[in-house]
Amino acid sequence: MEDLHYKQKKIHSVGKTNLECGLINLSGEPQLPYPNKKINLKFKNPQEAVDHFQISLNNEQKSIFDILNDLSSNLEDKNKYYLEKYTNLIEEVYECLRSKIFPKKRYRSLAEFLDSAATKPSSNSISIRAVLASPTALKELPYFINYANIYKKYGFNIDLKFFMVRWEYLNEAQSLDQPTLDSIYQEQSLDVKKALINKGWEDAELIPVNTEIDFPTGKVTSPSDFHDCNHEVMSAKSTLPPNTRLSSDINWVENFYNKQDSLQTLGKEQAFCDLVIRRAIGKRISEEYSAFATNKNHYYMMLTSELNGRFLRCYDTLATIHNLSMR
Known part of the structure; x- marks a missing residue:
């Protein structure tokens, strides 16, 4: 639910082009990599990054490329072409991310999925579960659609679902009657559809x-x-000894809202309400994710658009989270 300011950032890539690596000839037809030659692994130079978020993303992107390069040594030449193509996908993916793939080190599962996809390029699918906050849904949607389109462009079968969460600002909602609020949510949902x-x-x-x-x-x-999650959060606020992880989330959220001018006016009630909603959505997605977790031919991701990557922990989910930038 961050402010939307789109600013294109250009950070120069290093490394050779596909043409220089012999992957594309002048007629546009794909060619296999040269025998015993490493696939082309391009990454953005951290020294040219504009902030610590970008440096962190660049480092993680390079880690994925290192994994793919190691895995490519076991592939036949005909499959190395697909893995090279997927490195281009990774470049596009990381241009969209606001923070590193969550939780820590989970980027490895994406690399392993792409390695598996290189051997069976026509039989792999991706489930994408995106979280839309009703007040900002239409602003978030284009970024989520663009992200899904990246994977679709590279030949993956996409199963796309959106959770349209009625996520209201408490201080504004108090001034409106229930029929009006219901009508607003219905209109927001129709606009998204x-x-x-x-x-x-x-x-x-x-x-x-x-x-x-x-x-x-x-x-x-x-x-x-959601009511159960509300009880869980409220109980953690008053229970001694504290639920360490949840209590940490509660303290962090309260402090974060107090420090941000745009959130401070919403009050601590909004902070706790938002935490409850995040945890409840995360648990719903966890249940579905568990059914796909061991399937190497299927990749499952949750999409968010959080301003601060620390919010990702607040979802308390088993699923892999890709947090998109809306700038």
Whole structure:
């Protein structure tokens, strides 16, 4: 739910082009890599990065390239072409990310999936589960669609679903009656559905998550799993000894909201309400993720657009999270 400012950043790549590596001839037809030659692994130079977020992303991108390069030594030449193509995919992926793939070291599973895909390029699928916050859904959607399109362009079968979360600002919602709030959410959902159709993703599933909240207190009362998460968070606030991880999330969220001018006016009730929603969505996605976790021919990711990567921990999910930049 960050402010939207799109600013294109150009950071020069190093390394040879596909043409120089013999992968593409002047007619445009793909060619196999030269025998015993490493596949072309390009990465952005951290010294040219604009901030520590970019340096961190560049380092992780290089780590994926190192893994793919090691794995390529076991591939036949006909499959090395696909792995080279997937390194180009990785470049496009990391141009979209705001923070490193979460949790730590989970980028390895993406590298392993791409290695598996190189041997069976027509039989691999990716499940993408994106979290849309109702007030900012139309602003977030193009970034999520663009990200899904990257994988689709490289030949993967995409199963795309959006969780349309009714995620209201408490201080604004208190001034409106319930029928008006219901109407706003329905209109927001309809607008997202129309946008999906216009972008060629009419088969993407839009899953409504119609939360019910007591606005003065920020207590989430429905759906039932969200209510359970609300109880979990509120209990952790007052339980001694504390639930270490959850208590850490609570303290961090409260401090973060207090320090940010754009969030400070929302109050601590909003901070706790947002934490509950994140944890509840994360747990829902965890249940589905578990069914795919051991399938090497299937990659499962959760998409978010968090301003600060520390929020990713607050989802408390088993799923791999790709956090996109909206700048």
